[in-house]
Amino acid sequence: xxxxxxxxxxxxxxxxxxxxxxxxxxxxxxxxxxxxxxxxxxxxxxxxxxxxxxxxxxxxxxxxxxxxxxxxxxxxxxxxxxxxxxxxxxxxxxxxxxxxxxxxxxxxxxxxxxxxxxxxxxxxxxxxxxxxxx
Numbered sequence: 001x002x003x004x005x006x007x008x009x010x011x012x013x014x015x016x017x018x019x020x021x022x023x024x025x026x027x028x029x030x031x032x033x034x035x036x037x038x039x040x041x042x043x044x045x046x047x048x049x050x051x052x053x054x055x056x057x058x059x060x061x062x063x064x065x066x067x068x069x070x071x072x073x074x075x076x077x078x079x080x081x082x083x084x085x086x087x088x089x090x091x092x093x094x095x096x097x098x099x100x101x102x103x104x105x106x107x108x109x110x111x112x113x114x115x116x117x118x119x120x121x122x123x124x125x126x127x128x129x130x131x132x133x134x
Contacts, residue, residue: 025094029129031113037081038107040069042119045100046127049089052101055121056084067105068120069113078109 031040047055058064059080066080085104092100105119113131120126 026092026100027094027127027129028132029113029117029119030132031117033112036108036110038078038109038112039104040107040113040117041087041102041104042129043090043092043100043102043132044127044129045090045092045094045097046125047101047121048093048097048099049086049101052084052086052103056086056103059084064122069107069109070118070120070126072118074118074120074126077111078107081106081108 025045026043027046028043029040031038033039055064059066060083067084068079069077071077087102087104090100090102091098094100115131117129117131118126119129
C-alpha cells in the first residue's frame with residue numbers, strides 16, 4: 001500500500017476509534033489530487049464491507065453503473081475511473097447496519113471536493129460525505 005494511502009487509512013482508523021463507542025451514522029471523506037484525478041477515500045456506514053465488495057464486483061462486471069460524484073442538484077461532476085478499492089470493514093454502521101466500510105474511488109476530474117461531497121452509490125442511494133479534518 002503506498003504511503004499516502006496508508007496515511008489516509010490511518011487517519012480514518014483514528015476517526016473510527018474515536019466514534020465507535022456511541023457513533024451515529026458516519027460518512028466522511030479525504031481526498032488527494034493525482035494529476036487530472038481525484039483519489040477519494042470514503043468511510044461510510046451506509047454499506048457493509050460485504051455490500052461494498054459486491055458493488056465493486058458488479059461495477060467491474062458492468063452489471064452496475066460506476067460510482068458518481070454529483071452536485072447538490074444531482075448533476076454529475078465526475079464518474080468513477082478504474083476499480084473501486086474496498087479496503088476494510090469499520091465498526092461504524094448506519095440504518096441498522098452493524099458495520100461500515102473504507103473504500104477508495106478515483107474520479108477523472110480536475111475539481112477538488114471541499115467540505116462535502118455527494119456520492120451516488122447506485123440509482124437509489126446518494127450519500128453526503130463530510131470532509132475529515134486533517
